[in-house]
Amino acid sequence: MPTFEVHVTYPPRTRHTFWRRNARALWRSLFLFAGYVCLLVNLLTGGIPWSLIVIGGLMVAWVALLYRPQVENTPIKKLCDTLIVVCLYLILLDSILGSSWSLFVVPIVFFGDLVFISAYFLLFLKRQKRNFLPLLELIVLGLLTTACVWAYFRSLNWPMIVTGSVSLALFITMIALFSKPLKLEFQKKFSRG
Numbered sequence: 001m002p003t004f005e006v007h008v009t010y011p012p013r014t015r016h017t018f019w020r021r022n023a024r025a026l027w028r029s030l031f032l033f034a035g036y037v038c039l040l041v042n043l044l045t046g047g048i049p050w051s052l053i054v055i056g057g058l059m060v061a062w063v064a065l066l067y068r069p070q071v072e073n074t075p076i077k078k079l080c081d082t083l084i085v086v087c088l089y090l091i092l093l094d095s096i097l098g099s100s101w102s103l104f105v106v107p108i109v110f111f112g113d114l115v116f117i118s119a120y121f122l123l124f125l126k127r128q129k130r131n132f133l134p135l136l137e138l139i140v141l142g143l144l145t146t147a148c149v150w151a152y153f154r155s156l157n158w159p160m161i162v163t164g165s166v167s168l169a170l171f172i173t174m175i176a177l178f179s180k181p182l183k184l185e186f187q188k189k190f191s192r193g
Contacts (some may be wrong), residue, residue, distance in 0.1 A: 027066055032068045049096055055094045060085050072134065076121060080134040083113040084141075103149075111166045114142060118170055133185055136174055142167030163165035 006167065019026070036054045042051035063085045087106050092104035121128050121135055146164030150156050156164070174182065 003187070024066060024068075028062075029120055031062060034058060049092070050109070052092060052096055056089045057190045060089045074128070074131045074134075076117060076128055076131040077134045079117045079120070082139065083110065083117070086113075104157060104159055105164040107157075110142060110145075111159070112161040114138060114163075128184070130181075132174065132178060132181070136171075136182070139170045139174065141169050143171060 005140050027189060035051075035058055038051040038054040042049060060082075064082045067081070069081075082178065087110055091102050094100065094105075117135055142163050142177065144168065146156070147158055149160050150164075
């Protein structure tokens with residue numbers, strides 16, 4: 001009778017300490033505790049809502065350092081998510097501290113990071129080819145934001161003009177270079193099968 005050998009394809013099970021196994025849950029608890037304490041102290045002492053600055057900073061740190069999405073956990077997606085929360089945090093800072101600098105600073109941060117993410121995508125094109133959907137979403141967000149700011153204010157400052165121009169140039173490049181993969185990726189993402 002022939003003997004069969006079983007080939008184990010699973011990685012060997014390793015024992016982890018309690019701290020390593022539950023590191024994300026412990027960090028989440030620490031972040032929530034710090035946010036609640038700051039909010040409570042701010043409510044009891046009054047003044048400007050500085051606790052929102054701390055909570056927003058904790059959220060930026062969480063997304064940038066600890067958050068790992070279960071779907072599309074790629075460097076491109078991570079960079080896109082981090083860019084969005086940093087821009088939202090800058091808007092939050094401006095709304096709390098006042099002085100309207102976010103209309104100038106946020107577009108600079110946005111187009112700078114958009115250029116960096118696009119360069120990363122094109123530099124590692126073979127490995128990142130299937131990960132262009134988050135980048136495309138960011139490009140469309142840049143175009144829509146520029147259009148909305150122009151429709152509301154009827155004028156654009158130079159950072160918004162550069163954001164719109166960079167977004168439009170990248171959008172045209174994506175359509176020209178990746179029309180077939182884009183179509184295929186959209187069919188995969190939005191098919192009911």
